[in-house]
Amino acid sequence: MKAMILKSYNRLVLEDVAEPDVGAGDVLVRVEACGICGSDVHGMDGSSGRRVPPIIMGHEASGTVEDVGEAVEGIGRGDRVTFDSTISCGECWYCRRGMINLCENRKVLGVSCDEYRRHGAFAEYVAVPSRIIYPLPADLSFEKAALVEPVSIAVHAVSLTRVSLNDTAVVVGAGIIGLLTIQALRAAGCGRVAAVDIDAGKLPLAEKMGAEITLDAGGRDVAAEVPGFTGGRGADIAVDAVGRAAATSTALACVRKGGRLTLIGNLDASVPLALQKVVTRQVTLIGSCSSSGEYPDCLDMIARGDVDVEPLISRVAPLEEGPEWFDRLYRAEKGLLKVILKP
Numbered sequence: 001m002k003a004m005i006l007k008s009y010n011r012l013v014l015e016d017v018a019e020p021d022v023g024a025g026d027v028l029v030r031v032e033a034c035g036i037c038g039s040d041v042h043g044m045d046g047s048s049g050r051r052v053p054p055i056i057m058g059h060e061a062s063g064t065v066e067d068v069g070e071a072v073e074g075i076g077r078g079d080r081v082t083f084d085s086t087i088s089c090g091e092c093w094y095c096r097r098g099m100i101n102l103c104e105n106r107k108v109l110g111v112s113c114d115e116y117r118r119h120g121a122f123a124e125y126v127a128v129p130s131r132i133i134y135p136l137p138a139d140l141s142f143e144k145a146a147l148v149e150p151v152s153i154a155v156h157a158v159s160l161t162r163v164s165l166n167d168t169a170v171v172v173g174a175g176i177i178g179l180l181t182i183q184a185l186r187a188a189g190c191g192r193v194a195a196v197d198i199d200a201g202k203l204p205l206a207e208k209m210g211a212e213i214t215l216d217a218g219g220r221d222v223a224a225e226v227p228g229f230t231g232g233r234g235a236d237i238a239v240d241a242v243g244r245a246a247a248t249s250t251a252l253a254c255v256r257k258g259g260r261l262t263l264i265g266n267l268d269a270s271v272p273l274a275l276q277k278v279v280t281r282q283v284t285l286i287g288s289c290s291s292s293g294e295y296p297d298c299l300d301m302i303a304r305g306d307v308d309v310e311p312l313i314s315r316v317a318p319l320e321e322g323p324e325w326f327d328r329l330y331r332a333e334k335g336l337l338k339v340i341l342k343p
Helices: 038-044 148-161 176-188 200-208 222-229 245-254 275-280 295-304 319-330
Strands: 002-008 011-016 026-035 060-068 080-083 125-129 133-135 168-172 192-197 213-216 235-240 255-263 284-287 313-318 338-342
Touching: 002 319, 011 319, 026 080, 038 319, 060 125, 060 148, 133 295, 148 176, 148 235, 148 255, 148 284, 148 295, 168 176, 168 245, 176 192, 176 200, 176 235, 192 200, 192 222, 200 213, 213 222, 222 245, 235 245, 245 255, 245 275, 313 319, 319 338
Parallel strands: 168 192, 168 235, 192 213, 235 255, 255 284, 313 338
Antiparallel strands: 002 011, 026 060, 026 125, 026 338, 060 080, 080 133
16 A cells, blocks of 8 residues: 655655554544644654654544455444544553543654654555544545544643633643643633734634634733733633743733643643642633544534634645655644545
8 A cells, every 4th residue: 555654854755555453442544534633744854752763653534445354333434424533442440441542552653753653644544443443424526535633632631631621721722732722621611712922914704703702812911902802800810822931921911810821732741830820820720632532522513614724734645755745734834724644
């Protein structure tokens, strides 16, 4: 089969490789669409430590069932499906409690690190356990379905945040996850959502995605503006969808006493924390990791249009053009958000 392999850092090559083995409990999926995730772009140069070459990356995907293992039931050839990016063991303490994102033996498709190597979906075929397979709604395109993974990350974070009807939220970072979080917050009942980014060019799309207020953080103290639309208190909820020191600091400064600060982004391994602001203002800190079984709900939300992913898809291109699109994303080309590759 044809696959795009990270042969060495910053070097992607299309090659013919053997089709993956299909175990008794596995499903072989013919990949119809696979999105380039920001973690793949950051991993390409070795900076994340999570994409050690050689590795076939790619975990935001959908496709058609090509074959099933002998122990698989309820899934047949030709079924339109997607699959979780996380391969959980289903047996550990966390899995037995439904916290599959915290699985003790967790693996992620398309990731190679010290603990494991698991090839992903930038290929014609990928084999995954049947327990992480989800059927697609009949009228949902493969391209839109490929975005269910980032949608699930946003929905999972919002589900942990404890949203109350008519809350005001501030989302710091108007990238893919930030834009999806805005929509998830509105769907959960937030009355007003503000979007913050240092790149003013991202804010019009944030407004289109449901942000009633947009704040350009380039050279401005945006936290000083939040009391003006929150009755002087600050936001009920703040979300850091970036994970850099300045973003975390801004999000904390925006939240009111007794409010909730949810951390999704983790571009920096560690950031300074104004501990006294957290403790003396009784701010709840919530860390959100990946997703945990939200795929069916997210697929329905995308199919109904409750979460609109179409404006996020900048380009659909053949897998052969993958190295070029990785390069353009790596160079942070203006206006380029999600690129979907089709093997």
